Amino acid sequence: xxxxxxxxxxxxxxxxxYDVSCSSSGSNRKNKDKGLGNASNGICHAYTEDGRCVxxxxxxxxxxxxxxxxxxxxxxxxxxxxxxFTVQEVVDLTINFYRRNYIEGLFLSSGIFTNADxxxxxxxQVAKKLRLEHNFNGYxxxxxxxxxxxxxMKEAGKWADRLSINVxxxxxxxxxxxxxxKKREDMIKPMQYLKQEILANKEEKKIFKKAPSFAPxxxxxxxxxxxxxxxxxxxxYMANGFYKTMNMRRVYYSGYVPISNDNRLPAIGTPVPMIRxxxxxxxxxxxxxxxxxxxxxxxxxxxxxxxxIDPKLGWALRNMNLFPMDINTIDYQLLMRVPGIxxxxxxxxTAARKFSRMTWEHLKKIGISMNRAKYFIHTDSEFEKKDxxxxxxxxxxxxxGNSKYKPNFSSQLKMF
Amino acid sequence: xxxxxxxxxFEGLMTAVFEIYEYKIxxxxxxxxxxxxxxxxxKVHEVHTNKDKTARVFKKLKDKxxxxxxxxLYKTFLSETREIENLLYRYIAYILSSNASVENxxxxxxxxxxxxxxxxxxxxxxxxxxxxxxxxxQDQLYFCLIQPDYNVLSLISKHFEKRYADQRWLIYDSRxxxxxxxxxxxVEEVSMRFENDFNDKAALxxxxxxxxxxxxxxxxxxxxxxxxxxxxxxxxxxxxxPKRYWRYLTEKNNIN
Numbered sequence: 001x002x003x004x005x006x007x008x009x010x011x012x013x014x015x016x017x018y019d020v021s022c023s024s025s026g027s028n029r030k031n032k033d034k035g036l037g038n039a040s041n042g043i044c045h046a047y048t049e050d051g052r053c054v055x056x057x058x059x060x061x062x063x064x065x066x067x068x069x070x071x072x073x074x075x076x077x078x079x080x081x082x083x084x085f086t087v088q089e090v091v092d093l094t095i096n097f098y099r100r101n102y103i104e105g106l107f108l109s110s111g112i113f114t115n116a117d118x119x120x121x122x123x124x125q126v127a128k129k130l131r132l133e134h135n136f137n138g139y140x141x142x143x144x145x146x147x148x149x150x151x152x153m154k155e156a157g158k159w160a161d162r163l164s165i166n167v168x169x170x171x172x173x174x175x176x177x178x179x180x181x182k183k184r185e186d187m188i189k190p191m192q193y194l195k196q197e198i199l200a201n202k203e204e205k206k207i208f209k210k211a212p213s214f215a216p217x218x219x220x221x222x223x224x225x226x227x228x229x230x231x232x233x234x235x236x237y238m239a240n241g242f243y244k245t246m247n248m249r250r251v252y253y254s255g256y257v258p259i260s261n262d263n264r265l266p267a268i269g270t271p272v273p274m275i276r277x278x279x280x281x282x283x284x285x286x287x288x289x290x291x292x293x294x295x296x297x298x299x300x301x302x303x304x305x306x307x308x309i310d311p312k313l314g315w316a317l318r319n320m321n322l323f324p325m326d327i328n329t330i331d332y333q334l335l336m337r338v339p340g341i342x343x344x345x346x347x348x349x350t351a352a353r354k355f356s357r358m359t360w361e362h363l364k365k366i367g368i369s370m371n372r373a374k375y376f377i378h379t380d381s382e383f384e385k386k387d388x389x390x391x392x393x394x395x396x397x398x399x400x401g402n403s404k405y406k407p408n409f410s411s412q413l414k415m416f
Numbered sequence: 417x418x419x420x421x422x423x424x425x426f427e428g429l430m431t432a433v434f435e436i437y438e439y440k441i442x443x444x445x446x447x448x449x450x451x452x453x454x455x456x457x458x459k460v461h462e463v464h465t466n467k468d469k470t471a472r473v474f475k476k477l478k479d480k481x482x483x484x485x486x487x488x489l490y491k492t493f494l495s496e497t498r499e500i501e502n503l504l505y506r507y508i509a510y511i512l513s514s515n516a517s518v519e520n521x522x523x524x525x526x527x528x529x530x531x532x533x534x535x536x537x538x539x540x541x542x543x544x545x546x547x548x549x550x551x552x553x554q555d556q557l558y559f560c561l562i563q564p565d566y567n568v569l570s571l572i573s574k575h576f577e578k579r580y581a582d583q584r585w586l587i588y589d590s591r592x593x594x595x596x597x598x599x600x601x602x603v604e605e606v607s608m609r610f611e612n613d614f615n616d617k618a619a620l621x622x623x624x625x626x627x628x629x630x631x632x633x634x635x636x637x638x639x640x641x642x643x644x645x646x647x648x649x650x651x652x653x654x655x656x657x658p659k660r661y662w663r664y665l666t667e668k669n670n671i672n
Contacts, residue, residue: 002630006637013641034581034600043546044656046667048643051652058642096631097638099558099583100550102666135582257646272646351520362523 024104026217035135065111069179105139116147127159174228218249226273233303340373446501
């Protein structure tokens, strides 16, 4: 019995790992009646050798699937070992991992077996059992199965902290090419439903504090990048749309890991587009936390993010007419836009300059990255004297800076 | 230089601060009596920890500081770094000397140093909340050994009490030789001696619950399975999970 469960875990964790979300924050579930667990800010309990955070027990209920999406390891036509957990097995694993402080909770997804409702119903059962029979207050993220009924979605939101529906591909065209059985509409419709329910629940909670929560950590989505020829412009506009119109908490970008010899897809052995993925996340952060509009990051003339420099530096170099800025007077919003200054440093600078005029010495101590920032700011007496063109600045920064991607680049080239 | 000796407790340090003002001690050098200090030149003033004096310092500081900055004082004290007493004294003196609120004056080296150190301690607290790996014993106690860089047990107590409200647990700092024990009602500080090395698998079997080995194994399988080999990045892995913590991490000791 224990060997079988080991094998199942091996198969079903392996198949779930391409879902990149591992966030366990954003909920505020309290420990109820001296039960088990709570969910608040999220903790990464471990990091895998690829450097990704392990916060949740992320597994599929089963990798049997009726669909044949080309980019997915669990596609029907793929000749792999199949397995399925029982509801009780998932519950036991979750509880026992949680009690040992291995995880923050459960992220349960599944291949589609029989039909959408049948699958969704089982996912909901797991969450319900955890909450009701085990008084489990840890984090639960359920995948909402496209095409499942609204009643089941509603039930899922009652027990889960977060729900997500993956949009899978950045454009409808790519989806039609790689996942002919799936329709974009089947994904967008439930997203809209969830958005309405989440917003309605928020309003309800304002009036009745004790009203039961509906997916308090909101909804998220994911798209595979690098499997199809979309530009970063298309990808980021799509993400921006999700943030603006769907109230998404997060959009995840999953660099395509080649897993198939299908000639519609990059061949096995093609490097994972990790740097591009990282640039997309940086752009995503600029939109969500730094007050950038999507059209400041990419536009028709620049549909692709620079691979060798980050998007904030890229923006600054395209807008040199705005610089250099006076570090002692510019407002917070602009301060955050200076390359080399992050949110934390911007906070510190605005606090500190109430007491004294900032000098470069101060800025270094505070921890801003002067090798970038110095081309874009000046203090009362200090500034970078050389009159440099954007391209020259870029070259100097790249030479001086030790990009974390340099070693990555070379190891990837060596591997393949 | 005037030497001020205190007993190593946070309350003791606050008393010392009080007495530096009370006795107008100039150029104080505060020294922990439990630590090797080498030769001490200068006048020596010995501090006896005093509740009232501590409370008066606390009250004054609470008036002057935001709750966050106030709690940073204690956090930085837990770092146990060299000269921490004198840094805290200089910081407090600066706070008290100024009429305006100066806790965010990062152009002052002591304010900045304190802020940076408190962040380090906070990060260590967070790491311990992440890296505790409980093992279940036959008498249904979840226990774990840790060796944090800083003395953060008191900072993580609340977190574990709230989260694991329905199981008995023990978290033991094997370097500082004391731990936290939760008995389903409250958390207490305990010290005890361990005979066994809990990383020894044979010893483990004798005291652990029969299912413990299985779940450790399952966790290791899981840890291995979620890794994407095509994205291997050991530098990042080690940056997030520095090697000094591996000793007590199940997934790093139990592979196969």
